Amino acid sequence: MKLHLKTSTINMLITPNIRLSRILRNTWQVDIIMLVSCTVAYLVREYLIAYHFSIPAIIPTLLGTAIAFFIGFNNNQAYDRWWEARKVWGALVNDSRSFARALLYYTGRDQLISKRMVLRHLAFLYALKAYLRGTSDETSLRYLEAGDLESIKRHTNKHNAILARQASDLQLLSEEKHIDGFRFIEINEMITRFSDSMGMSERIRNTVFPTTYSYLTKVFIWLFVVTFTLVIAETAGVYSIFLGWMIGFVFVSTQINGMSLVDPFTNNSAGVPLNQITRTIEINLLEMLGAEDIPEPVKPINGEYVL
Numbered sequence: 683m684k685l686h687l688k689t690s691t692i693n694m695l696i697t698p699n700i701r702l703s704r705i706l707r708n709t710w711q712v713d714i715i716m717l718v719s720c721t722v723a724y725l726v727r728e729y730l731i732a733y734h735f736s737i738p739a740i741i742p743t744l745l746g747t748a749i750a751f752f753i754g755f756n757n758n759q760a761y762d763r764w765w766e767a768r769k770v771w772g773a774l775v776n777d778s779r780s781f782a783r784a785l786l787y788y789t790g791r792d793q794l795i796s797k798r799m800v801l802r803h804l805a806f807l808y809a810l811k812a813y814l815r816g817t818s819d820e821t822s823l824r825y826l827e828a829g830d831l832e833s834i835k836r837h838t839n840k841h842n843a844i845l846a847r848q849a850s851d852l853q854l855l856s857e858e859k860h861i862d863g864f865r866f867i868e869i870n871e872m873i874t875r876f877s878d879s880m881g882m883s884e885r886i887r888n889t890v891f892p893t894t895y896s897y898l899t900k901v902f903i904w905l906f907v908v909t910f911t912l913v914i915a916e917t918a919g920v921y922s923i924f925l926g927w928m929i930g931f932v933f934v935s936t937q938i939n940g941m942s943l944v945d946p947f948t949n950n951s952a953g954v955p956l957n958q959i960t961r962t963i964e965i966n967l968l969e970m971l972g973a974e975d976i977p978e979p980v981k982p983i984n985g986e987y988v989l
Contacts, residue, residue, distance in 0.1 A: 746910075887947055
């Protein structure tokens with residue numbers, strides 16, 4: 683059985699270094715706000731309070747300590763979400779290969795149902811990816827038969843409906859004596875693991891990171907930048923504007939870097955590369971099926987990252 687499938691190239695971090703231009707593109711708006719805040723703080727200190735009182739250095743010190751705790755907590759929690767998502771999709775890669783191998787080699791000579799289930803599994807992955815990223819799903823359609831399309835169109839959770847179709851075909855394989863009871867249990871456990879991975883992905887996507895942590899961190903950074911500029915303006919003069927921005931830039935960049943991981947399925951350079959992962963599974967499974975038209979691997983963007 684030869685499969686002729688038309689595919690399109692889908693083009694998300696593969697290099698250990700990040701260009702400064704990318705960092706500045708992510709922080710330029712905050713940088714402008716900090717520079718304005720530092721300038722205002724310097725002018726207020728120079729022309730209003732310089733001859734009345736001085737700001738104790740302990741204030742920015744305490745604020746800096748508080749910010750470090752907040753940023754550390756935020757980044758740890760954000761990375762945990764990202765790493766859990768990456769482990770879930772790493773497990774999907776392994777389980778997908780085992781699923782296809784079991785179907786193709788454990789079900790005897792009549793492999794029509796088995797090959798249909800392997801292709802339908804690709805539709806499940808693309809449907810799940812589309813849901814996690816909030817995009818429209820077209821790729822999965824070419825891996826679904828007319829009966830599948832008719833069945834799942836009534837469901838809001840299409841990837842879950844596809845798994846239900848998989849379970850139905852697995853039961854059919856058992857009824858037609860293509861697999862014995864032990865292999866039925868083994869393949870059914872794989873479908874159950876797909877459902878578990880689906881549920882974990884949905885939980886990560888639908889659980890909102892507490893906004894108060896991010897909001898308070900931003901407020902503390904702004905207060906720190908202002909008070910730091912007020913304190914060092916006495917000795918650094920007008921250069922306190924640049925120094926205030928520079929220290930603030932360190933905190934802001936660290937905070938933004940952590941927050942970029944909060945939504946690991948977002949279609950950006952920091953997200954889990956779902957395009958690459960699904961394409962890798964697609965290539966592996968199509969090769970196992972003996973397909974003629976195998977899609978190309980996802981190409982890196984600017985040599986920096988894959989989506």
